[in-house]
Amino acid sequence: MGIVKKIFKKSRHTEEDGIFFDEMKKLLGFKPVNLSHYRRAFTHRSSNKTDANGNPINYERLEFLGDAMLGAVIAAHLFTEAPTGNEGYLTKMRSKIVSREHLNELGRDLSLIQWVESKVSEQHFGENIHGNLFEAFIGAIYLDRGFNYCEKFIYKKVIIPYVDIQKLEGKVISYKSLLIEWCQKEKKRFFYEVYEDNGAEGQKYFAVKLQIGDKVVAKARATSKKKAEEKASQRAYFAFQEKINRK
Template sequence: MGIFNKIFSKKSRLPESDGIFFTEIQNMLGFDPLDLSHYRKAFTHRSSNKLDEKGFPINYERLEFLGDAMLGSVIAAHLFNEVPTGDEGYLTKMRSKIVSREHLNELGRDLNLIKWVESKVSAQHFGENIHGNLFEAFIGAIYLDRGFDYCEKFIHQKVILPYVDIAQLEGKVISYKSLVIEWCQKEKKPFLYEVYEDNGVEGQKHFGVKLKIDGRVVSRARATSKKKAEEQASKRAFFAFQEKINKK
């Protein structure tokens, strides 16, 4: 009761904006935050140009690094315990599927973390990966605020329980490009990703890529980056050669 009264009393003394922030963070965590400054930092974009009393930058990038490590360790421990027959390669691949950039972005969007971002840059200029970056930074803030046990609890509740299904993950493809390249190398087929288009004004640039296998163009794709275009072209090639690629 004493601890509850202490937390309640502290919350009641917060300015209105901090009180709202406290409640939102509390709802996302499922437990009480103790130091809101960690969470404020987790949502501070580098464009804010904030410095602490020692002159060090205040933004979420270091927290992002820490959160990535915490997330990876908790997921690794879970897979290690849940799949006792999995070797190192299997466990590494499964962890990569869970903490893929696509999945982290999904988690960040689900929590709508971007609404708390403090930035001098318009939200429309943020890249898609900011959602995943914020999610990792948020985990880093939890670790600094409440320690590993609470951090692990949050990851289990928000990541493992709703999203980690071993059977489904085994069939999930995280890189069609890797699958296509692996197949080409196994079958000794020469392949080439060739950029055939690069146009548009800066900020709206599109790249076109054509994938050649055995000297023949098997797929084409366009996207806002070469990496995305290559992945899309690989995906189309994968479905064109799916039976051969999946053949053991």
Template sequence: MKSFLSIFYRKSRSDNDGIFCDKLAQLTGFNTKNAPLFKQAFTHSSTNKSDKNGNPLNYERLEFLGDAILGTVVASYLYQSVPQGNEGYLTKMRSKIVSRENLNKIGKKLCLTELVESKIYKNQFGDNIFGDLFEAFIGAIYIDKGFDYCESYIKTHILSQIEDINTLEGKITSHKSLFIEFCQKEKISFRFESSEDHTNEHVRYFSSKLYYNERIIAKGRATSKKKAEEKAAQRAYFALQNKINVNIK
């Protein structure tokens, strides 16, 4: 005879799954019976959760998968929509559509952090958490519903809402790449000096100094070295905007 506690535990777990699925449907309009998969898509690595085999249970692997699916769907869309575009142009436009800025906006619009499980306070997350969760969510949809359904979801939430291709073409997706291209073209020396901040904060932070002609032109601070350097480059771009725009076309 099964114990009352085991029945109660199973029922509580089922109820919790139901509550999660209800919240998921309210925020995204998506219904699923695979609650554990989608819970993993919203589990931050700070929880240190793992399965019975010791494999990590967080959204990072699903984020990787979702990123690949997004890239494939957007590449197919561009191939069909822009027949005159060469490989370089199509690659550039795909990067703009699936840029971190764009995915962050979508994740924020869907209020995805309301579903996240983490040991870090939500107000300590940077904006990139929204894009990370959206990619993991896409990965979960792909596993649960297959490619066709996932492609339809991406078309609805990304491709149907992008602006005119010509307008999108002028958007900057990486200030760091733009700044490096400018300096190399003009033969101007530059370098990033980045290091981890040693603080008592729960989230790791990195600081970056951007040197331009051997003087510091901008600084950035973020939750990764890459993000800190991008932030510094963005500030440097605004400081040299007119000069950069004239030389980079």
């Protein structure tokens, strides 16, 4: 290969890596170190990639690793947050948090599918690809940055926005009603703005902005208007709680 071609190839690579690096950094909330782990986390088996020893390169083994790390982080969180729960209770709560349905929701919300490298079209992936990608991504974080960064990411993307022990226990039925009650008590105006939004997979989504006073306090996206409003209310509720805790 001529030297000019070599430089051209190298610089092109760097640019591609640069874009992927920036995207991953944004998604992670911290700097990735070895991008190859994240590339693998988005490589579908249909790519038929293999390493120098002929072993397949795709995200399937990373799912196993990510699932284990997620289980450990959620276990530690529940252990601290539910000091009165016995072993059976803790196990049940964890199963709810890491249910296939919930993992799919998490993967979908992060739009992980946009980075997938595959030789089949998205219709062939099946519903569980979102959760599988989410698990594989956690596995990649572990390989790249270790357990503590894994924990950091899971807190930011799973525990803070989604894990609510009261709701999991069925004690809180609707965050929308909690929020409305609070606004009325505090004499604050509130407003849910809902609009339709078509997802990358052609599925219909509803997106909602929740405004309290003059400020948009939360946004959410879900497969029904009701779900999107509930999700936005929950996010707003936790954002308030965090604010109160920080005071």
